[in-house]
Amino acid sequence: MGFYQxxxxxxxxxxxxxxxxxxAYRSRLLPAARGRVLEIGIGSGLNLPLYSxxxxxxxxxxxxxxxxxxxxxxARTRASPPIELIEG
Numbered sequence: 001m002g003f004y005q006x007x008x009x010x011x012x013x014x015x016x017x018x019x020x021x022x023x024a025y026r027s028r029l030l031p032a033a034r035g036r037v038l039e040i041g042i043g044s045g046l047n048l049p050l051y052s053x054x055x056x057x058x059x060x061x062x063x064x065x066x067x068x069x070x071x072x073x074x075a076r077t078r079a080s081p082p083i084e085l086i087e088g
Contacts, residue, residue: 010066014044045071055081
């Protein structure tokens with residue numbers, strides 16, 4: 001990856017997705033998830049704290065290793081559900 005895609009874009013995506021409009025939508029939608037969840041484009045893991053105890057596992061997929069690194073850090077702060085992160 002180039003400098004922009006490796007260093008700048010992940011930072012911009014993380015901050016853009018923290019916008020209050022997205023946060024409100026996530027807060028309404030994600031607590032309803034149940035069972036095994038496939039999150040395509042998991043990004044920096046902003047959704048992870050919002051999953052309820054009804055989620056058995058989260059499998060997160062993202063093409064950006066920098067964002068997945070942030071998601072891994074977010075996953076470490078959460079005891080359950082089990083979280084598997086895949087770059088692709």
